[in-house]
Amino acid sequence: MKIFHLPDLGEGLTDAEIVEWHVDVGDEVVTDAPLVTVETAKAVVDIPSPFSGNIVRRFGEAGDIVETGKPLVGFAGNGEQRVDAGTVVGKVEASDERLEEAPAVVGTRTAGVRATPAVRALAQRFDVDLSIVSPSGQDHTITRADVERVARRLEELGPAEPLRGARRAMAIRMTRAHAEVVPATIMDDADVDAWRAQADVTVRLIRAIVAACCAEPSLNAWYDSHSNARRVLERIDVAVAVDTEEGLFAPVVRDVGNRDDNDLRAGLDRLKQDVIARRIPAEEMRDSSITFSNYGAIGGRYAAPVIVPPTVAIVATGRIEKRVIAVEDRPAVRRTLPVVLSFDHRAVTGGEAARFLAALIAFLEQCR
Numbered sequence: 208m209k210i211f212h213l214p215d216l217g218e219g220l221t222d223a224e225i226v227e228w229h230v231d232v233g234d235e236v237v238t239d240a241p242l243v244t245v246e247t248a249k250a251v252v253d254i255p256s257p258f259s260g261n262i263v264r265r266f267g268e269a270g271d272i273v274e275t276g277k278p279l280v281g282f283a284g285n286g287e288q289r290v291d292a293g294t295v296v297g298k299v300e301a302s303d304e305r306l307e308e309a310p311a312v313v314g315t316r317t318a319g320v321r322a323t324p325a326v327r328a329l330a331q332r333f334d335v336d337l338s339i340v341s342p343s344g345q346d347h348t349i350t351r352a353d354v355e356r357v358a359r360r361l362e363e364l365g366p367a368e369p370l371r372g373a374r375r376a377m378a379i380r381m382t383r384a385h386a387e388v389v390p391a392t393i394m395d396d397a398d399v400d401a402w403r404a405q406a407d408v409t410v411r412l413i414r415a416i417v418a419a420c421c422a423e424p425s426l427n428a429w430y431d432s433h434s435n436a437r438r439v440l441e442r443i444d445v446a447v448a449v450d451t452e453e454g455l456f457a458p459v460v461r462d463v464g465n466r467d468d469n470d471l472r473a474g475l476d477r478l479k480q481d482v483i484a485r486r487i488p489a490e491e492m493r494d495s496s497i498t499f500s501n502y503g504a505i506g507g508r509y510a511a512p513v514i515v516p517p518t519v520a521i522v523a524t525g526r527i528e529k530r531v532i533a534v535e536d537r538p539a540v541r542r543t544l545p546v547v548l549s550f551d552h553r554a555v556t557g558g559e560a561a562r563f564l565a566a567l568i569a570f571l572e573q574c575r
Contacts, residue, residue, distance in 0.1 A: 208264065209282040211257055213273045216247050216489055222274045223247045224371055225267050230280075234262045242280065245273070246372050250492070251485040260284055322349040333358040373454030384513050387432055389552045392511045393560055397571040398534075399527060400541040406574070408527075409447075409501060410471050415570040416499060416522055417443055417464045422566035423559050427496045429517035430554040437519070437554045446495035446518075447475065449482050450505065456482045457515075459495045503527065503545065512549045519551040520560075522567065544571065 216223060223245035230236055230243070239255045246252075264281035267273055320337045322330070326349055330337050337349060340357050344350040370378050402411075420427040420443050428439045443464045446457040458478040463471060481487035500512055503526035512523045525545030531538050546568055550560045 209258075209260070209284050210278045211242075211280050211282065212276050213245075213279045214254070215275055216245075216252055222272050223252070224272050225269050226251060227269060228265060230256075230262050230265075232262055232265060236260065236262060246485070247376075247489065250481075250487045250489060252489075254279075258282070320349060321347055326351055326354055330354045335361065373451070373456060377455050380515050381513060384515050387516055388514050390511070390514055390549055391552045391557070391560070392547060392549045393557075393564055394509055394545065394547040395564060395568055396530070396532075396543040397546055397568045398532065398541050399544045399571060399574070401572075401575050402542070403575065407468065407472060409475060410468050411571070411574055412499065412501065412522075412524060413445055413447075413460065413463050413471060414468075415567045416445060416497065418570040419522075419563045419567035420464075420497065423563040425559045426520040426548075426550060426555055426563045428519050428554060429496070430519050430551055431517065432553070440496045442496065444494060444496045446498040447478070448498065448500035448502075449479055451482060453485070456487070456492070457495070457498060458482055458487055458491050459493070497522070499523070508545045510547055512547065514549055514551050516551075519554045520563070521549050523547040523549070546571070 213223060226244040226246050228243050229241040236242065236256045237259045238257070242254050242256045244251060244253050260282035262280060263283045266278040266280060273279060321342065322337055327337065329351060330340070333354060335354055335357050337354075340349050340353050342349040343353050424439050427443055428437050430437045442462050445460045445463050447460055449456045449458065458481070460471065460474050460478065466474070478487065478491065481491070495518060497518055498512075498515065498521040500521065500523040502510055503524050506526060508525040508528070510523055510525065512521045514521050525547070527542055527544050529540050530543045532541050532543065533539070534541065546564065548560055548564045548567075
């Protein structure tokens with residue numbers, strides 16, 4: 208049996224969820240015919256058959272998660288004989304046996320929990336995460352009654368919804384960011400009362416990020432925590448946060464400093480359409496140099512957005528509102544835009560961040 212393994216679907220993608228098989232065991236397929244549709248953290252991808260042959264085995268079914276480089280499908284004929292029944296998280300066919308594994312847990316926090324070995328064993332038996340249990344015992348110790356109370360409550364609530372696709376990837380990225388990045392946030396308001404009603408806000412904000420990167424290039428950078436080194440990047444590739452029902456995506460608009468407004472708008476529209484259709488190429492979702500989030504289009508004034516390594520900065524904007532501010536020493540009602548900058552304090556100083564924010568706001572306030 209020749210084994211076809213799940214190919215590398217892009218940098219940073221360690222696995223994929225099987226969405227739909229296009230072949231059954233016993234089918235004859237030809238090279239490049241549709242084999243299986245999988246969903247990665249970034250897109251839905253159709254995988255073609257690597258060669259012609261007869262299908263004799265499928266490693267996993269719809270809903271199963273397969274790791275990159277692990278067996279995906281077996282073809283009749285001579286070739287690699289290795290079969291790894293532990294490649295899929297979920298139900299896996301392996302001869303006449305069935306292996307059950309739980310989805311991987313992201314970021315448990317039980318190390319600092321106070322509980323006796325007997326209570327920990329009880330929690331394991333009831334499948335209760337001790338990190339979510341409020342202790343009632345002496346010295347904040349979790350008791351047997353605490354575990355039983357939470358177990359009853361979880362039973363009432365029913366089974367939890369496993370995170371899949373983009374939401375699962377977001378949980379992993381945010382866990383890494385929380386564990387690794389040293390975040391700091393500064394914020395201010397830009398007076399945008401002079402903006403025309405028909406102004407393309409997103410394009411204008413990307414232009415402001417370009418101006419800020421030119422004034423303070425150290426925020427358009429990657430930080431390598433293993434070598435404690437940074438790389439200041441010349442090209443500005445902005446990851447733009449896009450909110451969808453499936454989760455948060457951040458497609459990358461390339462080389463924004465060398466594109467005109469019409470080209471930027473066309474690129475943004477195309478990326479958004481690809482994200483919504485879940486057909487965005489993996490290469491369009493990686494290697495950004497800085498991130499932008501316009502959460503104010505939904506609601507909210509200020510935030511503390513999360514920096515995703517290896518980048519060191521994220522710019523975010525809140526909702527434009529009319530506020531009373533001082534103009535030439537007199538109170539005036541003006542439209543203002545909240546602007547937030549979160550940065551990784553390991554690689555960026557407070558002064559660099561403040562200069563970046565000042566340049567960004569200055570650009571916005573000069574726009575008409």
